[in-house]
Amino acid sequence: MTRTTRTARTSSPASPRIAVALFTSDLRVHDQPVLRSALHGADEVVPLFVLDDGVRRAGFTAPNRRAFLADCLAGLDAALRERGGRLVLRTGEVVDEVARLVTETGATAVHVAGGVSGYAQRREERLRKALAAQGCELTVHDAVITVVPPGAEVPSGAGRDHFAVFTPYLRRWEAVKLRTVLGAPRAVRVPEWVAGDPLPSRDAVADTSPGLARGGEKAARKRLSAWLADGVSGYEDRHDDLPGDATSRLSPFLHFGALSPLEAVHRARRKADAGAEAFVRQLAWRDFHHQVLAARPAVARADYRDRHDRWRTDxxxxxxxxxxxxxxxxxxxxxxxxxxxxxxxxxxxxxxxxxxxxxxxxxxxxxxxxxxxxxxxxxxxxxxxxxxxxxxxxxxxxxxxxxxxxxxxxxxxxxxxxxxxxxxxxxxxxxxxxxxxxxxxxxxxxxxxxxxxxxxxxxxxxxxxxxxx
Known part of the structure; x- marks a missing residue:
């Protein structure tokens, strides 16, 4: 599902059509609707990631995630270069940087994955207004960071905008017909003259945890394949086994979008055993929480159900x-x-x-x-x-x-x-x-x-x- 805002723009017939694929929490080339749609509608594409000043000011740039992000960006850049392209990195406010790039390139379209947090929703609205003023089309793709779009494909009925209880949500979630997994593009043409900042380095991040795992799409796909081959079948019985460490450890890759949750569901369902079903249920829990936050952004800070607690502060x-x-x-x-x-x-x-x-x-x-x-x-x-x-x-x-x-x-x-x-x-x-x-x-x-x-x-x-x- 996509949401597109169209506005008129004139361009020279001789100029190549340029689109921007704005990466956020979807740092991959496999099953990547944002990139595929941008490529489909343009002659050249600028794969863009913005190191967001707003996220930094909000305190969400912890060292471990900065280091893992650096791995993911390096992996994405490498995958794009294998296809003739590259990642363009900018630093600043996302809306300002995208608008600046549209002005520089004359891009006629911007594609981005829909977010669920209040910050992401406000950023999308500001981006929509800024691009409309430039006569540029914005397309928001809703099934990129989750398996099922929040609220769109699993309506709760009775006039509600989300499910408050997981079990009825799961029944509706399991009945949704999922889209087909998209293959990675064979070629990505990027305008040679578009400049970007140097990619961040994991080694430059201080105060990371000593045992922090490596990130990136290649590592994500390798871990998923190994998990489905050797681990998932025992997941139903062993997922709570603390010393056995019998979970997938895929959550960091899912958080940064180095792995498609939809692809993980498709591949797990081919196993057709209790362990795979239990694993898919955990991905449904992930979607459940995303649809709650999308409908109620304030729960990032406030009680979903106020119990009038008198918390202690020892x-x-x-x-x-x-x-x-x-x-x-x-x-x-x-x-x-x-x-x-x-x-x-x-x-x-x-x-x-x-x-x-x-x-x-x-x-x-x-x-x-x-x-x-x-x-x-x-x-x-x-x-x-x-x-x-x-x-x-x-x-x-x-x-x-x-x-x-x-x-x-x-x-x-x-x-x-x-x-x-x-x-x-x-x-x-x-x-x-x-x-x-x-x-x-x-x-x-x-x-x-x-x-x-x-x-x-x-x-x-x-x-x-x-x-x-």
Whole structure:
């Protein structure tokens, strides 16, 4: 689905028709409707990416994502050069830079993927107005960063603009006829005289996580193929296995659009097994959160469902949570994985979010900001709405559920291998004893450089249930 604004423009019959393919969160050449449509309607195309000053000012340019973005831009540029083209990079306000490029080139059309955040929606509207003033056509492609366009192909009925509950959304989502996956273009002709800024370098980004993965479309496609060949079939049974690390780890590539979520669904469905179905369901969850944010942009900051919470602000407890020093080993292991890799296992995310918002009764926005400061897949829709789900202010139909970290550890890390991997001061403890090191006595306890629990679980549970109105 596309949305096109057309305005009259005159140009010399001898001049080549030039279009701009504006890349945002879709840094790939495979299954790329923006690039393919731009190529179809023009003689030459300018593949453009703008390092957005607005995104930087909003605080969304964390080091891990800047480094991963540099990988993705380098990969996109390489893929375009293999096809005779190149990526043109500009720095500044997106609307200003696109308008400037249209003036420089005489471009008659701009193509871009539709976004879902309030910022992306406002940027699109400003771009529409600026291009209309220049007599340039803007086409917005809605099925690029998600499998199904938010709100367009899965109407909620009853006059609502989105689904508030996942299960009915999933039923409608699964019934949608998906578009065909687009192949990568064979050739991309770019005007030789169009100038751009040097591409950013991953090595120039300071303060990245030591174990940060490499980005780019080539790495994304290699990981997807390996996952579908060897990992996805066991996903239904093992997706919560903390030490087994049996998830796809595709979320960073999906966030930057180095991998098409629609292509991932098409390829997974060919497997036709329970693991592939479970994996596709996670991609539907991703779309679900995007359609909520598209309809309710304010939930990036405000409660989707206000519970009138009186959040606590114990700085000592918050800092212990961030540092992975809460005294609850499975919580600390997950937080240390986040610091080291810029990524965290999904079960770990649910566990540490529940611990912060319900056991410590701290505002979910504090946790969401910390995650966005480190997560390489720090997607606004998924991050904010998953945090609200855990806090009980979002779409969860059981808003007061509390995940007990000891019960969760016993179930999802029964032998303590995940904890031993990320909390080395406990690595010598045998078996599941690693989850309750404070039970040790005498010299054994004294030798551990590990804190006592910062909170009593029973007291914390009672406090939460009595505090939430």
């Amino acid at each position: 700085t000592r407890e918050i800092e212990a949570w961030k540092a992975g020093r809460t005294g609850f080993p499975v919580v600390d292991a997950a937080m240390r994985q986040l610091a080291h890799e810029g990524w965290m296992h999904n079960r770990g995310r649910l566990l540490v979010a529940s611990f912060l918002t319900k056991t410590l009764y701290v505002d979910w926005r504090i946790g969401a900001r910390h995650f966005l400061s480190l997560l390489v897949d720090g997607d606004l829709a998924n991050n904010q709405l998953n945090w609200q789900w855990a806090a009980g202010t979002g779409t969860d139909t059981r808003p007061n559920r509390i995940l007990n970290p000891l019960a969760q550890a016993k179930r999802f890390d029964p032998h303590g291998d995940y904890v031993r991997r990320w909390v080395p001061e406990l690595a010598s403890l045998p078996g599941s004893a690693v989850h309750q090191p404070w039970h040790l006595a005498g010299p054994d306890r004294a030798r551990l450089d590990y804190p006592d629990p910062i909170v009593d679980l029973a007291e914390a549970r009672a406090r939460f249930l009595s505090s939430r109105p």
